[in-house]
Amino acid sequence: MNNKPVNRRFSIAPMLDWTDRHCRTFHRQLTKNTVLYTEMVTTGAILFGRGDYLHFNHHEQPVALQLGGSDPESLAKCAKLAQERGYNEINLNVGCPSDRVQNGRFGACLMAEPTLVADCVSAMKAQVDIPVTLKTRIGIDEQDSYEFLCEFIDITHKVGCDDYIIHARKAWLNGLSPKENREIPPLDYERVYQLKKDYPHLDISINGGVKTLAESITHLDKIDGVMMGREAYANPFILAQVDQLIYGDEAVNPITRHQVVRNMYDYIEDEMSKGANFWHVARHMLGMFQGLPGARSYRRHLSENGHGKQADISTMEKALSFVPE
Structure with missing residues (x-):
């Protein structure tokens, strides 16, 4: 607690x-x-x-x-x-x-x-x-x-x-x-x-x-x-x-969008091992690249391929490939 x-x-x-x-x-x-x-x-x-x-x-x-x-x-x-x-x-x-x-x-x-x-x-x-x-x-x-x-x-x-x-x-x-x-x-x-x-x-x-x-x-x-x-x-x-x-925290380390998404991989795999569907987590990440080149392809790939039982981290990696790092 x-x-x-x-x-x-x-x-x-x-x-x-x-x-x-x-x-x-x-x-x-x-x-x-x-x-x-x-x-x-x-x-x-x-x-x-x-x-x-x-x-x-x-x-x-x-x-x-x-x-x-x-x-x-x-x-x-x-x-x-x-x-x-x-x-x-x-x-x-x-x-x-x-x-x-x-x-x-x-x-x-x-x-x-x-x-x-x-x-x-x-x-x-x-x-x-x-x-x-x-x-x-x-x-x-x-x-x-x-x-x-x-x-x-x-x-x-x-x-x-x-x-x-x-x-x-x-x-x-x-x-x-x-x-x-x-x-x-x-x-x-x-x-x-x-x-x-x-x-x-x-x-x-x-x-x-x-x-x-x-x-x-x-x-x-x-x-x-x-x-x-x-x-x-x-x-x-x-x-x-x-x-x-907002909080004046100067100790913040810069992080890229791709890093943020990949930082979720352990969590996604842990949740999937407990019975969660990949889409349950991935749906919240659709807006991650809003306004950037490749964002539409990223969203489309996740939306079209993220729902089934076969969807996993490789689905996210493929989606990320549409957005330049």
């Missing part, structure tokens, strides 16, 4: 079907300081599911578990289990707008129930010593005033939540798909900046639309942390500069 404190200056967003342990292992080849998040895991899956939904590799640390749920007792049980397993942070999802999540009474719809969220935070904090954080939106539906956001912060902070990750868009709970909710409601970074001014004692990270490290550095002049989402997944080599540019 290694529940060491985390520096949330830069993190990668929890993304369903994307940020699994294979993805996080890959991202950890590129950055040692970035805080990595699990996909959202429901309390029901952890407590009653047939699989081990808390499994992660300790080389992924620092890693945070994102929970989905709204029952304080169940969340408290899951938080305790997660701390025992070595997670560095527990994050409650108060931002996902999907119908499935709403029907389970968790995600963004919980913004309308700040007292319930406070009860959830309080119950979890009573069971763990690691940070309990909230990832939320700036508002939902017609409840999108700055006062509404501040009331949510006030009520949840009273029970000891000091760390917030704010997706700088409101969520429309009816009428927009999750994808549309990431794109259609306008970004309002200024509202998150104002929140930090009004609550300087809180640790506030910003999320939504961040595509470059230059943008991240600009945000960090005004708030405590930046959470990058899809850009980190689609163009992962951007992470190779995070330790130096």
Whole structure:
């Protein structure tokens, strides 16, 4: 167990079907300081599911578990289990707008129930010593005033939540798909900046639309942390500069894209020996050469040949041959 404190200056967003342990292992080849998040895991899956939904590799640390749920007792049980397993942070999802999540009474719809969220935070904090954080939106539906956001912060902070990750868009709970909710409601970074001014004692990270490290550095002049989402997944080599540019780590050794991919070979072979399919890991590496000559051929070869039982390290080596070193 290694529940060491985390520096949330830069993190990668929890993304369903994307940020699994294979993805996080890959991202950890590129950055040692970035805080990595699990996909959202429901309390029901952890407590009653047939699989081990808390499994992660300790080389992924620092890693945070994102929970989905709204029952304080169940969340408290899951938080305790997660701390025992070595997670560095527990994050409650108060931002996902999907119908499935709403029907389970968790995600963004919980913004309308700040007292319930406070009860959830309080119950979890009573069971763990690691940070309990909230990832939320700036508002939902017609409840999108700055006062509404501040009331949510006030009520949840009273029970000891000091760390917030704010997706700088409101969520429309009816009428927009999750994808549309990431794109259609306008970004309002200024509202998150104002929140930090009004609550300087809180640790506030910003999320939504961040595509470059230059943008991240600009945000960090005004708030405590930046959470990058899809850009980190689609163009992962951007992470190779995070330790130096964001964390000021001058001891970073330059690494090439080919080296990063080959550094994954032992992990891939170990996972395959345990029954994993090559594609389970390789799919997260499709964007490694984005924008470079040969990138399309690299992606095509992996996509066409990486799924079957015969796919292995030689499949990746062939894909790499399309991209000049």
